[in-house]
Amino acid sequence: MADSSAATAAVSGTVAPTMLHELLEITAQSLVRAEVTEHYEVIRELGRGKYGHVMLVTHRQRGTLMALKLLPKASTKLHTFLYEYCVALSLATHPAIISMFGIAIESSQYYGFLYEPALHKDLISIIKPRDGIPEPAAKHCAKQLVSALEFIHSRGLVYRDIKPENVLLFDPDCRLIKLTDFGLTRPKGTKLKLVAGVIPYTAPELSNTTDAQGVPIDSSMDAWALGVLLFCLLTGYFPWEQSLPDDPFFEDFMLWQETGLEKDVPHHWKRLTTEAALMLRSLLALDPAERGPVSRVLSYIDCPWRLEDGHSEEIAVKSKSQLSMSQE
Template structure:
């Protein structure tokens, strides 16, 4: 009963804690040009909203990753929110560590965190092959721990995908989640504002509610299931979680019947245990969807058959 009360308190407190941290950070934002204190070594990554560069501190020589978001296309509140969420979660070993430094230059907002020099998970997924099963299980265990930690803080991560899993060694013994721009408190009402992608849960893909859908941790369970499928096969289970996608239509039939004869053809390289694990994480009804931690029940079972079919939309770095 105490654990349940603590979890409820965390969900209730999440928006208040973030608001307080936002206010404090806005007052202590360091105004400086990047070149004054940091030497840019090379670019580590680039996304839709900004880019990340490897820098060293000019006096101390400390290597750091610096995420830069253009002021021309980024609201100050948006930047501060992402930074504060990341800062509030950074104590977990499978979440990126922060240096606690947020800056504003003439052109950018930025913050500094530990650099991951082995790139991200998408860089090692071989199309139509995936990654070695031991590495996939290492990823699963660490991601479950990170996501459960985020959920315990009353938050939903909302951006589980290989690009947001940073590698600190090639065998995935040490990985970390990054990029918290989409993270929101549980219960926040959200509408689908972008196109449907493989990681989009069906309750968001098909929503017509103008008020939006109250989000919960089942969204992360769905995306986590899709990510595990990609790690084990090297391709997406479908391109869109919509009935008019033939791969998703086949999956819906199997989910409804549970019959082995209805298992989609491109799932046949998975063991029965792996299929059961994913069937739970990818339950069509979010109320029946298993939690991310359910994957841990299967880590001692084999997940992949070596002679299965390889047919689907390949995951490309």
């Protein structure tokens, strides 16, 4: 079990790279080396992704219900595993971030760590294509995500992986949700290059980067991804497939951002209220220096976000832009 005092120190102020490094070293020395089935009974799989999978388990002696994330050693560097675990551990005190049990294990085939299970799955499981989720639930999500992201940013970190699959549900109405998966979280100012394909959540400054040294990241990238996520919750589809000028949906959005004219509002944005459109235009400002902070959302919480007659309007959207398509 990792030293809890180190975790406490990590959340007491800005999480600097040196502090994370210290927590990494402590955790590396305290890894529990054991086969999973020695201490835990596997109940079922909770989820599976590109880099690992999550199992619902119980502790054989205590009977505690837990989620166990397993990362194959064959494809996962020890430092990569330790980094994700330590970042998650350092942020776990926030009510909208997944709670950790402080146990990191190493088996013959896997690295793993344990956290609280979310038995209502994740946000992607309740988003209806071309419909989204009920507006009250969307607002519950928005308030909690803003709080979690502000907490992460106050620690000098950028989350970098906002998407429905990483928002775990603890009730069907989204009154309690929690962020998970911190493998892509990095300190503010870290220079990053686009190493994978552009997806809807990718901020345009990263999508279009030509700098071989990469782009220094900051909280504005999380604001962009939050804007895309909120659009998905309210409509049931992505606003575009790629944040690149050759995507016709993104091209329409760029024109609207430039003019701000009612006649230039993209067709599939017209089921949103004026207030919701203003909120999202702020989060999705093309220039990161002009992009509103995630807290801007709170100014619009008491406003209506979706038009009542939105379901009656026929909206032409490419099927590949809908949420039913898996986005890595």
